[in-house]
Amino acid sequence: MFVRIVKMSFNENVIDLFLENFDANKHKIRGFEGCQFLELYRDKNDTSIFFTYSYWDSETDLEAYRQSDLFKNVWSKTKPLFNAKPEAWSVDKVTSLK
Template identity: 60%
Template sequence: MSFHTKHINEFLIMFEEKKTLIKASKGCNLLELYQDKTNPEIFFTYSYWEQEEDLENYRNSALFKGVWAKTKVFFNDKPLAWSVDKKASLQ
């Protein structure tokens, strides 16, 4: 997600307010927020869901729709999203 600089603080406040609710969604095992090191306008969320159905249920929830409605007005570029399958993990 790429934000207008003037909206970054508003986004961070909203994320702080909503992150616990998002993480509490059924099937959400992990939720992280990253900021690009070279372009501070770019952020990534990373979430891990037990099943694809859990993610789809979240995407159709009132929580997501409310968060998305507030977030998308802050963008300065089209947001991108990926759903991926884990192929390897080293810990």
């Protein structure tokens, strides 16, 4: 399993559009084969910056999602809203304490 972190930045006037699109698709994304976890975070100091954290069984599963109609639909509505290039990281969890 690995974690995918995506940082996204938006103009203030389109944040509601982003949130509506995310809300409409979050259960589909989380239900996609190989996705074990999905969260959306908002920066406390700059409320136009958001992060998604998702846990995937394998890079193959993430790539299948990225090639899916679901991703293409979500991304086609999200990409035009960015005010900066999104950043993404695929990381392995080293330690987790609960």
